[in-house]
Amino acid sequence: xxxxxxxxxxxxxxxxxxxxxxxxxxxxxxxxxxxxxxxxxxxxxxxxxxxxxxxxxxxxxxxxxxxxxxxxxxxxxxxxxxxxxxxxxxxxxxxxxxxxxxxxxxxxxxxxxx
Amino acid sequence: xxxxxxxxxxxxxxxxxxxxxxxxxxxxxxxxxxxxxxxxxxxxxxxxxxxxxxxxxxxxxxxxxxxxxxxxxxxxxxxxxxxxxxxxxxxxxxxxxxxxxxxxxxxxxxxxxx
Numbered sequence: 120x121x122x123x124x125x126x127x128x129x130x131x132x133x134x135x136x137x138x139x140x141x142x143x144x145x146x147x148x149x150x151x152x153x154x155x156x157x158x159x160x161x162x163x164x165x166x167x168x169x170x171x172x173x174x175x176x177x178x179x180x181x182x183x184x185x186x187x188x189x190x191x192x193x194x195x196x197x198x199x200x201x202x203x204x205x206x207x208x209x210x211x212x213x214x215x216x217x218x219x220x221x222x223x224x225x226x227x228x229x230x231x232x233x
Numbered sequence: 234x235x236x237x238x239x240x241x242x243x244x245x246x247x248x249x250x251x252x253x254x255x256x257x258x259x260x261x262x263x264x265x266x267x268x269x270x271x272x273x274x275x276x277x278x279x280x281x282x283x284x285x286x287x288x289x290x291x292x293x294x295x296x297x298x299x300x301x302x303x304x305x306x307x308x309x310x311x312x313x314x315x316x317x318x319x320x321x322x323x324x325x326x327x328x329x330x331x332x333x334x335x336x337x338x339x340x341x342x343x344x345x346x347x
Contacts, residue, residue, distance in 0.1 A: 123276070150332070150333055151333075152333035152334070152335075154335075154337075161322075161337055161338070161339045161340065162277075162322065162324075162335075162337035163337075164333070164334045164335065164336070166333075167332045167333025167334065168333075169332065169333075174330075174332035174333065175330070175331060175332040175333050175334050177334065209276050209277070211276070211333075213333070215332075221267065221279050221282065222279070222333075222335065223279065224269075224276030224277045224278070225276050226274065226275050226276050227276055
């Protein structure tokens with residue numbers, strides 16, 4: 120079974136721009152979660168989607184948004200980029216049927232904001 | 234508010250010896266705990282988990298211990314191997330409507346010397 124894929128792997132943007140990151144979950148997985156990893160804050164939960172619906176959201180400003188498509192692929196968008204948005208963005212998929220949230224992570228997208 | 238803490242940023246161990254990674258948490262609502270391993274340029278990989286109703290779970294060389302009264306969990310790796318060198322994250326999940334949200338510690342860099 121193919122793992123979670125994320126595109127692009129690396130991205131460089133300038134302040135004020137917007138960016139869209141893509142995540143394809145493991146086949147059959149319907150839940151996709153997004154995380155931001157920075158040296159100072161560690162891994163922080165952004166949001167989770169299941170069957171095209173956002174079920175949970177972390178404490179991030181409204182500039183961070185996402186969506187999920189009918190094939191379970193997900194995108195996240197960051198508008199009006201700030202220097203502090205430079206981070207590794209990870210997505211994780213799960214079957215959402217397990218009693219606990221074992222998540223399978225993609226390799227991440229490294230975003231650098233200049 | 235760091236609800237999951239890994240107080241040791243790094244740990245160095247000789248090959249063949251035991252590695253013990255520690256994690257403390259403050260939220261008594263957590264009911265599942267997980268350990269992930271992360272290599273550079275890859276996403277975290279699930280290692281082992283434990284439910285809050287148990288105090289020990291074992292899988293091969295990996296054992297996780299949970300002490301609910303102390304709000305403390307630990308991961309034991311026996312024997313340690315050079316390939317175990319990675320960043321280890323503990324994570325916690327509250328279940329209920331906390332869909333997709335894992336709360337992570339800051340990580341511990343484990344180095345196993347040959």
